[in-house]
Structures are given as structure tokens and as C-alpha cells.
Amino acid sequence: MFELIFTECDKEIRSGQVRANSLFECFQKFLGSLSSYKMDEIHRLLDPHRDNRFLDMDTFKKLGPRITHIITVNQNPGDSLSMSRLDCLQSYSNSTNTSQDESSLGLLNESLMNATIGSLEGFGMDSTGSCNADLRNNLSELKFQNDNLHKEKKDLEKEQGKSHFREVERMNNKLVEENEILKRNLREAKINMESLQQKNQDLALLYNLSPELRIGSGIKSCNEKIEIEKSRYEEVLLENKRLIEELEDAHSSDLKARNDVQRRDKAIQNLTFEIIKVKDELDEKSKSLKHLETNHKLAQTSNEES
Numbered sequence: 001m002f003e004l005i006f007t008e009c010d011k012e013i014r015s016g017q018v019r020a021n022s023l024f025e026c027f028q029k030f031l032g033s034l035s036s037y038k039m040d041e042i043h044r045l046l047d048p049h050r051d052n053r054f055l056d057m058d059t060f061k062k063l064g065p066r067i068t069h070i071i072t073v074n075q076n077p078g079d080s081l082s083m084s085r086l087d088c089l090q091s092y093s094n095s096t097n098t099s100q101d102e103s104s105l106g107l108l109n110e111s112l113m114n115a116t117i118g119s120l121e122g123f124g125m126d127s128t129g130s131c132n133a134d135l136r137n138n139l140s141e142l143k144f145q146n147d148n149l150h151k152e153k154k155d156l157e158k159e160q161g162k163s164h165f166r167e168v169e170r171m172n173n174k175l176v177e178e179n180e181i182l183k184r185n186l187r188e189a190k191i192n193m194e195s196l197q198q199k200n201q202d203l204a205l206l207y208n209l210s211p212e213l214r215i216g217s218g219i220k221s222c223n224e225k226i227e228i229e230k231s232r233y234e235e236v237l238l239e240n241k242r243l244i245e246e247l248e249d250a251h252s253s254d255l256k257a258r259n260d261v262q263r264r265d266k267a268i269q270n271l272t273f274e275i276i277k278v279k280d281e282l283d284e285k286s287k288s289l290k291h292l293e294t295n296h297k298l299a300q301t302s303n304e305e306s
Contacts, residue, residue: 002064003057003061006057006060009026016056017055017056018055019053019054019055020047020052020053020054021047021052023046023060024042024046027042031071036144038071041070042067045070142271142274142278146268146271149271156257156260157261160258164254167250168250171247171250174243175240181236182236185229185233186229189225189226192225196222196225197222
């Protein structure tokens with residue numbers, strides 16, 4: 001079967017290697033009724049890196065059992081039709097040579113694509129159960145989307161938490177550094193003041209200055225140093241104020257991100273309600289079909305008795 005699919009994709013160039021997307025398109029033709037998430041799994045298996053790689057016959061045949069497992073696991077009526085198409089293709093592959101006329105393969109593909117609900121019994125399926133295939137596929141699709149939304153929500157919350165923590169940690173480290181610089185400047189100012197006082201005392205002793213002149217000279221020099229350090233301190237305060245404003249902006253961004261998460265939660269709730277609605281419709285359809293089958297059996301029994 002897989003050899004026949006590979007040969008169909010390689011019928012023009014016959015290079016022995018086929019692009020992954022070409023093989024996937026061929027699967028789409030034969031498995032049109034398969035659920036979308038299963039088709040995504042098959043595509044991921046054929047082209048894991050999304051680079052449209054080349055596959056040879058041996059590599060493609062090795063992927064056959066895994067592709068068959070993806071199709072058969074948790075089957076619904078639509079998947080059973082896809083498997084019936086593959087079984088029909090397998091029978092055709094066993095009864096013909098891969099080098100047989102390509103027009104015969106085209107006719108086989110056309111006949112498989114024309115399969116309808118009325119002809120499903122030819123593939124060993126229950127035609128009444130196939131009426132629910134679309135609803136079941138829609139339900140599976142909605143569940144698949146719901147799981148993706150939950151995953152995106154968790155990833156978003158995790159990323160936003162890390163970003164906010166890094167921003168707060170950066171602001172805190174910067175404030176600590178500025179505080180250490182301020183403490184160091186104050187210590188240096190104190191040391192300079194003590195040094196100036198000592199020099200003033202030495203000069204007073206050298207020139208025999210009076211205590212009043214000595215104190216006045218020391219106070220003037222200290223006042224100049226204090227004004228310089230005061231100016232530096234005001235600059236540090238302004239910088240700290242700016243950092244606090246940045247931190248408040250980061251907090252506002254975090255609130256905005258939380259609002260986005262709440263909107264996603266609301267979308268998930270709406271999607272959940274839609275899933276419940278589809279499930280209820282499916283149950284009603286099943287009940288209606290069972291009722292029709294019961295009436296049909298009663299009618300047949302009545303006809304036989306008459």
C-alpha cells in the first residue's frame with residue numbers, strides 16, 4: 001500500500017525521493033474524512049522539522065506502522081471510512097504490480113473519492129452510525145482547540161510571571177546599588193569633614209589663631225562640602241523617583257497582562273459551553289437514529305407477519 005502511494009507521488013520524476021508535502025497531499029486525497037488533528041499528526045510524522053524534506057521508499061515504508069496506528073487509534077465512523085479506503089488500496093496493491101498502467105490507479109483513486117454514506121456498507125460500516133461522523137469530528141476538533149488554549153494560557157502566565165519577576169529584581173538591585181553609593185558618599189563626606197577639622201586645628205596652632213577664627217574657618221569649609229554632598233543626594237533621590245515610576249509602569253503592564261489572561265479564560269469558558277452544546281446535539285441525533293431504527297424494525301416485523 002505505501003509503495004503504491006510513493007509510486008503515485010513519484011510518477012513524474014521517478015527520482016526515488018519525494019517531498020514530504022507531496023506525500024501528505026496524497027494522504028489527504030485518500031483520507032479526506034479523517035479528523036484534522038490526526039492529519040496534523042501524520043503531517044508531523046512525515047515532516048517533523050517543517051522543512052519539506054525528501055523521503056525515499058525505505059524511510060516512507062518504515063513510517064507505515066506508525067501512520068496506521070495514528071489512523072486506527074480512537075476510531076470514529078469517519079476514520080473507519082479512511083481505513084476502508086486504505087484497505088481497498090492495499091488489496092489493489094497486492095493484486096497489481098507497481099509498474100502497472102497509471103490510468104488504472106487514477107480510476108481507483110476516483111472511485112475511492114466518490115464514496116458516500118450510502119456506499120459505506122460496502123466497506124463494512126453501519127450507514128446509520130455514519131450520520132454522526134461530522135458531529136463527532138467537530139467535537140474532537142473543539143476539544144483539540146480547547147486543549148491548545150489551555151496550553152497557551154499556561155505558557156503565557158508562566159512567561160509573564162518570569163518577566164515581572166526579572167523586572168522587579170532588576171529595579172531592586174539598582175535601588176540597592178544607588179543606596180550603597182549614597183552611603184559611601186556620606187561616609188566620605190564625614191571623613192573629609194573630620195580631616196578639615198584636623199587641618200583647621202593644625203593651622204590655628206601654627207598661626208596662633210583665636211578659637212573664634214578657627215571655628216569660623218572650619219564651619220565655612222564644612223558648609224561648602226555639605227552643599228556639594230547635598231546636591232549629590234538630591235540627584236540620587238531624583239534617580240530613585242524615576243526608578244519607582246518605572247516600577248509602577250511595569251506594574252501597570254502586569255495588570256494589562258492579567259486582563260489578557262482573564263479574556264482568554266472567558267474565551268475558554270465560551271468554548272466549553274459550545275462543546276457541551278455540540279455534545280447535547282450529538283446525543284439528540286443518536287436518540288433520533290435509535291428511534292428510527294426501532295420503527296424500521298417494527299415495520300419489517302409487521303410486514304413479515306402480514
